[in-house]
Every structure is written in C-alpha cells, then in structure tokens.
Amino acid sequence: MSTGDAYAVLAAKHGYGNSVRYRRILEYLMTPEQAHMVHLLPCKAEDLAIQLGTSADAVKGELASMYRKGVIFARSPEHMDEAIFALAVVQLHDITMCSFDVDTVKDRRLFELWDDFCTEEWDPDQVRGWIEGTGPQGRIVPAYRSILDSPEILPCEDMRQIIDSARSIAVAHCTCRLRKDATNLTCKHSHSMVDIQFNVSAEYLVSRNAGKRISAGEAMALVDECEAKGLLHTCENSTRMRPRWGMCNCCVDCCMIYEPLRRFGVPVGKCVAKSRYEARVEAEMCTGCEVCLDWCRFGAINMADTSGSGKPAAVIDPELCMGCGNCVLKCDFEALHMKLVRSPGHIPQAR
Numbered sequence: 001m002s003t004g005d006a007y008a009v010l011a012a013k014h015g016y017g018n019s020v021r022y023r024r025i026l027e028y029l030m031t032p033e034q035a036h037m038v039h040l041l042p043c044k045a046e047d048l049a050i051q052l053g054t055s056a057d058a059v060k061g062e063l064a065s066m067y068r069k070g071v072i073f074a075r076s077p078e079h080m081d082e083a084i085f086a087l088a089v090v091q092l093h094d095i096t097m098c099s100f101d102v103d104t105v106k107d108r109r110l111f112e113l114w115d116d117f118c119t120e121e122w123d124p125d126q127v128r129g130w131i132e133g134t135g136p137q138g139r140i141v142p143a144y145r146s147i148l149d150s151p152e153i154l155p156c157e158d159m160r161q162i163i164d165s166a167r168s169i170a171v172a173h174c175t176c177r178l179r180k181d182a183t184n185l186t187c188k189h190s191h192s193m194v195d196i197q198f199n200v201s202a203e204y205l206v207s208r209n210a211g212k213r214i215s216a217g218e219a220m221a222l223v224d225e226c227e228a229k230g231l232l233h234t235c236e237n238s239t240r241m242r243p244r245w246g247m248c249n250c251c252v253d254c255c256m257i258y259e260p261l262r263r264f265g266v267p268v269g270k271c272v273a274k275s276r277y278e279a280r281v282e283a284e285m286c287t288g289c290e291v292c293l294d295w296c297r298f299g300a301i302n303m304a305d306t307s308g309s310g311k312p313a314a315v316i317d318p319e320l321c322m323g324c325g326n327c328v329l330k331c332d333f334e335a336l337h338m339k340l341v342r343s344p345g346h347i348p349q350a351r
C-alpha cells in the first residue's frame with residue numbers, strides 16, 4: 001500500500017471510503033506519513049519505529065501531536081501504546097474541532113471542510129439512520145428550575161444531582177456551534193463554551209487543552225446561564241449519571257442533531273426522547289402575551305380561545321412538547337408548569 005492510500009483506509013473505517021469530502025478533512029488533519037502511521041495503530045512506538053524505519057522518539061512525537069489534535073485516542077497521554085484512530089465520524093468531528101489550540105480564524109479551513117461534509121453527506125446519512133433506527137439515542141433533561149417542586153424527579157433528570165455526583169467537571173466548546181460560528185452563521189443563542197463533560201471525559205479534554213476544569217458551583221452557574229438562554233439540556237438516552245456524551249446545551253440552529261432534524265422535517269423523537277414531563281397551561285392565569293411561543297423550540301405552543309371568552313390563551317400540543325421546561329421559565333404570569341406524565345421506565349436503564 002502506498003503512503004497516500006492510508007487516507008482511504010481510514011476514511012473507510014468510518015464508512016466514507018469513497019468520500020472526496022471526508023478525505024479532504026483527513027488530509028487537512030494528517031500528513032500522508034502520519035496517516036500511514038495512524039492506520040498501523042494500535043502499536044507500540046518502538047514497533048512502529050521499526051516498521052517505519054525511524055526512531056521511537058520520532059514516533060512518540062508524532063503520536064503526541066496527533067493525540068493533541070484529536071485524530072487518535074488514548075485514555076491519557078501516558079497510555080499512547082493503546083492509541084487508536086477515532087472510532088467514528090462523530091468522534092473525529094467533535095474532538096478535532098474541540099481544542100483551545102484550534103482557532104476559528106486561523107483554522108477556518110478545517111471548519112469549512114467539516115461543514116461542507118456534514119451538510120452534504122453526513123447529515124442526510126444521520127437522518128436516514130435515525131428514521132430507520134431502533135429508538136432515540138438522546139434525551140431531553142428538563143430545565144431544573146422548571147421542575148424544582150416535583151417530588152418524583154429522578155437523579156438522572158435533575159441537573160443539580162448530575163453535577164453534584166461528578167468527581168471532576170470540565171467545560172468545552174460545543175463544536176456544532178463553533179463550526180457554524182467559524183463558517184459565518186453566527187448563532188444567536190449563545191457562545192460555544194457550553195459542553196459540560198464529567199470524570200474520564202473531563203480529564204481527557206483537560207489533557208488535550210480542549211477543556212477547562214470547573215467546579216460544581218461554576219457548572220451550576222453555567223446551567224443557569226444556559227436555561228436563561230433557552231438552551232436544551234441534552235444527553236444520552238439512559239439513566240447514567242455521568243452521560244458518556246457529557247451534557248450538551250443545544251440550540252436548534254446549530255446542533256448536529258436538532259438542526260438536521262428540522263431541515264429534513266423529521267420528528268425530533270426519532271433521535272431525542274422527550275423528558276418525563278410535559279408543559280401544562282392554567283388558562284385563567286394566561287394573559288395571552290405570547291412570550292412562551294418564542295421560547296418553545298419545537299413549535300408546541302399555539303394560542304386559542306379555548307374558554308369561549310374571546311381571550312386567546314396558550315395551548316400545548318402534547319405530541320410536540322418535548323418537556324424541556326423552557327416555556328415555564330419564561331412565563332412571568334405563572335400560567336405554565338411542568339406535569340410528570342411518564343413513568344421512570346421511560347428512561348432506559350444504563351447498561
């Protein structure tokens with residue numbers, strides 16, 4: 001195999017062996033010699049050096065550089081003998097753009113390459129997978145301030161308990177939002193430092209200069225900020241207290257899940273499970289101000305004169321309501337609250 005062919009081999013591992021766009025990303029991230037080295041992993045540096053006719057120190061230097069770039073993965077920089085190429089597109093996408101070494105101006109080309117590939121190839125493929133898949137991979141965690149009074153809240157749906165149970169916490173860039181910012185679609189919702197990661201993932205990000213260590217108090221302050229901005233707490237669809245994806249705080253303009261779902265007109269539930277809660281309106285308290293309509297990211301609120309009084313009030317569509325709690329936090333008239341409507345079994349047990 002020639003050195004250049006390693007790109008095709010690596011792209012094929014992610015299901016994009018024939019994609020010119022994906023190859024361009026790999027070519028941006030690795031020299032042909034680095035790609036050749038990566039395709040031989042996992043392998044000890046000393047053995048790689050023999051295969052490649054170079055020194056172990058030179059190999060270690062290249063591996064350290066690619067670890068920091070996010071092209072290869074290991075538990076930590078001390079475990080480089082176990083390093084492997086990214087497991088899938090999503091991992092390479094997130095990690096190569098998520099680094100304080102990466103700059104949206106200096107590295108704009110990287111963001112453009114990812115955006116082109118995602119828009120043209122990956123998003124349609126993902127959406128097809130979600131439609132044909134076996135169930136939602138993610139779930140909404142309700143805004144904690146919208147369910148403060150709920151006596152039956154589970155630990156895995158309570159942002160306070162999720163944060164408190166973590167041994168270590170880091171915040172990192174949301175790469176969806178960073179990618180859109182870099183390619184000129186500045187998100188109107190927030191800055192991109194909203195991806196909260198826990199324990200092993202937090203340590204990994206800090207070791208790569210890709211995450212900033214924060215305290216539980218700082219994490220809760222960030223959660224408050226995200227809830228004020230109407231961002232959606234989204235994590236894996238399980239009861240795991242330290243979700244493997246971490247806790248994303250998503251908008252529907254940039255997110256690699258919500259945005260394609262909306263663009264392709266696919267129901268959100270195909271990829272993201274509702275929370276166990278649903279919004280309810282107390283019509284007599286509703287002034288008809290319509291503020292909640294603007295804050296509902298899922299078009300689940302309409303105005304209607306349900307009482308026949310001639311005064312329209314908010315009406316929730318239970319099919320569309322994802323149980324995020326955004327609307328409850330924004331109603332100044334206490335006309336909205338969250339009602340528990342699903343049993344604990346709605347959230348799959350962590351395996």
Ligand code: SF4
Pocket residue numbers: 281285286287288289290291292293313314330331332333334335336
């Ligand atoms: S924000 Fe409150 S008062 Fe205003 S329309 Fe919505 S439910 Fe009614």
Ligand code: SF4
Pocket residue numbers: 278279295296297298299300301316320321322323324325326327328
């Ligand atoms: S109505 Fe909209 S904003 Fe309110 S909880 Fe449901 S999905 Fe969220």
